[in-house]
Amino acid sequence: MAAEGASATASAPGERIAIGISFGNSNSSIAITSVDDKAEVIANEDGDRQIPSILSYVDGEEYNGQQAKQQLIRNSNNTVAYFRDFLGQDFKSIDPTHCHASAHPQEHESTIAFTIQDKEGDEKSTVTISEIATRQFRRLKQSATDFSGKEVNSAVITIPTNFNEKQKAALTKSASDAGLEVLQLIHEPIAALLAYDARPESKVEDKNVVVADLGGTRSDVAVIASRGGMYTILATAHDYEYAGVHLDKVLQDHFAKEFIKWNSIDPRENARSLAKLKLEAEATKKALSIGTNANFSVESLAEGIDFASTINRLRYETIARKVFDGFNRLIEGVVKKAGLDVLEIDEVILSGGTSHTPKIASNMRSIFPETTTVLAPSTTPTAINPSELQARGAALQASLIQEYESEDIEQSTHPAVTTVKHLTNAIGVLAISGDPKQGIFTPVISAETAVPARRTIHISVPKEGGDVLVKIVEGGSHIKVSKPDPKPKTNGNKDSDDSDEDSEEDSDDEPEEQRERVWKVGNVLAEAAIRDTKKGSKIEVMINVANDLGVTITAREVGAKGGVRGNLSPP
Amino acid sequence: RYREASNLPLPVLPEGWAGEKDFKTTGRLSAATQRSIEPVGPHFLAHARRARHKRTFSEDDR
Numbered sequence: 056m057a058a059e060g061a062s063a064t065a066s067a068p069g070e071r072i073a074i075g076i077s078f079g080n081s082n083s084s085i086a087i088t089s090v091d092d093k094a095e096v097i098a099n100e101d102g103d104r105q106i107p108s109i110l111s112y113v114d115g116e117e118y119n120g121q122q123a124k125q126q127l128i129r130n131s132n133n134t135v136a137y138f139r140d141f142l143g144q145d146f147k148s149i150d151p152t153h154c155h156a157s158a159h160p161q162e163h164e165s166t167i168a169f170t171i172q173d174k175e176g177d178e179k180s181t182v183t184i185s186e187i188a189t190r191q192f193r194r195l196k197q198s199a200t201d202f203s204g205k206e207v208n209s210a211v212i213t214i215p216t217n218f219n220e221k222q223k224a225a226l227t228k229s230a231s232d233a234g235l236e237v238l239q240l241i242h243e244p245i246a247a248l249l250a251y252d253a254r255p256e257s258k259v260e261d262k263n264v265v266v267a268d269l270g271g272t273r274s275d276v277a278v279i280a281s282r283g284g285m286y287t288i289l290a291t292a293h294d295y296e297y298a299g300v301h302l303d304k305v306l307q308d309h310f311a312k313e314f315i316k317w318n319s320i321d322p323r324e325n326a327r328s329l330a331k332l333k334l335e336a337e338a339t340k341k342a343l344s345i346g347t348n349a350n351f352s353v354e355s356l357a358e359g360i361d362f363a364s365t366i367n368r369l370r371y372e373t374i375a376r377k378v379f380d381g382f383n384r385l386i387e388g389v390v391k392k393a394g395l396d397v398l399e400i401d402e403v404i405l406s407g408g409t410s411h412t413p414k415i416a417s418n419m420r421s422i423f424p425e426t427t428t429v430l431a432p433s434t435t436p437t438a439i440n441p442s443e444l445q446a447r448g449a450a451l452q453a454s455l456i457q458e459y460e461s462e463d464i465e466q467s468t469h470p471a472v473t474t475v476k477h478l479t480n481a482i483g484v485l486a487i488s489g490d491p492k493q494g495i496f497t498p499v500i501s502a503e504t505a506v507p508a509r510r511t512i513h514i515s516v517p518k519e520g521g522d523v524l525v526k527i528v529e530g531g532s533h534i535k536v537s538k539p540d541p542k543p544k545t546n547g548n549k550d551s552d553d554s555d556e557d558s559e560e561d562s563d564d565e566p567e568e569q570r571e572r573v574w575k576v577g578n579v580l581a582e583a584a585i586r587d588t589k590k591g592s593k594i595e596v597m598i599n600v601a602n603d604l605g606v607t608i609t610a611r612e613v614g615a616k617g618g619v620r621g622n623l624s625p626p
Numbered sequence: 627r628y629r630e631a632s633n634l635p636l637p638v639l640p641e642g643w644a645g646e647k648d649f650k651t652t653g654r655l656s657a658a659t660q661r662s663i664e665p666v667g668p669h670f671l672a673h674a675r676r677a678r679h680k681r682t683f684s685e686d687d688r
């Protein structure tokens with residue numbers, strides 16, 4: 056076993072025992088894959104699968120997770136919480152807001168540290184952020200080791216999409232100092248998507264996915280082009296104003312005001328009372344995700360006075376509306392940023408603890424069209440626990456790569472392999488409906504597909520069979536807006552209209568506009584003739600786009616010999 | 627592996643259509659965008675393997 060504090064060096068693939076780790080500012084979780092390649096999140100010694108990323112010290116003894124979180128009430132100075140985002144940062148660039156009620160981060164040499172009494176006696180130590188994170192990783196490693204009965208020595212760890220190289224290096228060092236070889240750092244939303252895609256019932260499809268990761272102190276959203284099981288991030292957004300703690304705050308203020316009404320004491324003015332208020336507000340919030348009513352009850356909330364109250368879900372959703380609207384704006388904004396419309400999103404994955412909230416899922420249901428799948432516990436009974444998605448995804452990736460030599464992993468993740476050309480437009484075949492002159496675009500390969508790519512479709516011949524035309528074209532997706540039966544404008548003076556000229560949503564009495572996704576046919580690429588097809592048969596069209604954007608097309612009648620094959624030179 | 631297209635049929639071959647070996651090119655693909663694929667998941671690993679060994683899909687199929 057590695058000596059305390061020794062760095063984990065790359066171990067031979069055969070000796071690895073690897074896990075997946077999600078390490079957030081609020082919670083950490085660990086997952087392993089079983090023999091049948093299923094990932095499962097494992098509980099620590101307290102039985103928790105969501106382990107608060109908190110360390111607390113009492114008489115030289117270290118507490119972690121839920122036990123450390125309880126210490127925020129009585130021992131906040133020696134409790135370190137909400138620290139993940141400080142890794143690899145300059146003191147000047149961090150936001151210490153969430154550390155007001157626990158050990159404060161301070162500038163220390165070129166890094167950040169906490170002054171805590173972490174040993175027996177009165178002596179205080181200055182512990183760097185790197186060391187704090189290492190201690191957290193040691194606890195996670197120990198829990199995983201206890202569970203599996205073998206020493207865990209390597210991990211895939213999830214990171215936000217906006218972590219920079221310094222942050223990645225700092226995180227890797229902290230984990231490695233805890234005796235965990237970092238096999239790979241993977242992006243949080245990708246881990247969540249992989250957790251869903253790895254389910255046996257999921258098909259490999261081309262789809263546009265939004266992953267909304269709503270956590271404790273931050274909300275991160277990504278739009279991902281998922282093409283044949285390969286993932287490309289099209290846009291991301293990060294928000295620190297609307298997250299789980301802001302929902303806690305709403306309930307905190309609500310119950311503080313109620314307490315003031317009865318007792319004329321503001322429990323928010325005393326640190327210990329505030330800490331109790333916060334913890335109970337969070338518990339009440341979580342209870343409201345399951346029940347339509349929840350209790351709020353704290354013994355000796357302030358000046359020895361006990362407090363008990365209740366709230367129903369509707370009231371909660373009303374007072375927290377501003378925060379929920381914040382999530383909606385964030386998510387709608389990033390879809391736009393990706394150059395897409397909500398109609399072009401096939402799947403919304405709600406990830407992170409806050410995603411348990413039913414109201415957030417129902418808001419997604421109304422923002423996105425019916426054709427969009429919303430994966431959240433309250434909308435989809437088979438949804439995966441949103442708090443577990445990232446750790447599961449990380450564990451799945453760990454099991455995929457743990458047999459590889461470290462150099463091979465490094466080589467495969469190198470930009471030389473990962474930076475590739477992506478198609479600007481979809482490529483498809485023209486079919487016909489009523490009007491034979493009017494071609495209907497049938498996509499074969501979606502836009503934003505990485506090359507090389509190959510896709511095959513089967514498409515019907517006309518009823519009578521005979522000679523048919525396979526016309527290969529580029530297509531662009533557009534949103535057609537139409538207003539059914541618009542009322543003529545009676546107001547002759549347009550300038551008096553108080554809404555903006557370009558505003559889509561004019562007055563309320565106009566019929567609601569209809570929005571639909573349509574294809575515009577672009578560039579015609581090639582034509583092929585398939586002769587003498589049988590009644591009711593199908594044509595198989597295969598399009599293969601090479602690295603250099605050269606295209607090979609093959610078309611043949613399904614079940615028949617031969618067929619037509621042709622090439623397009625690269626642009 | 628293939629996908630079943632919607633049930634709209636292909637058009638009838640226009641009268642007088644001609645192409646060498648029944649194939650005719652009329653254009654080229656539009657320029658592409660450089661983006662990063664995420665090095666995650668089984669399909670990426672297959673991609674990376676093909677890229678490293680400079681293999682095509684059909685060579686990979688065999």
Ligand SMILES: Nc1ncnc2c1ncn2[C@@H]1O[C@H](COP(=O)(O)OP(=O)(O)OP(=O)(O)O)[C@@H](O)[C@H]1O
Nearest residue numbers: 079080081082270271272273299344407408409411
């Ligand atoms: N059942 C639930 N209902 C509502 N909120 C919940 C539920 N379970 C957890 N949460 C909230 O989720 C948040 C924690 O989310 P998560 O575990 O994803 O955090 P994280 O990624 O560690 O956080 P951070 O955003 O701080 O980095 C907390 O605000 C917590 O109260």
Ligand SMILES: [Mg+2]
Nearest residue numbers: 079268270407
């Ligand atoms: Mg998170």
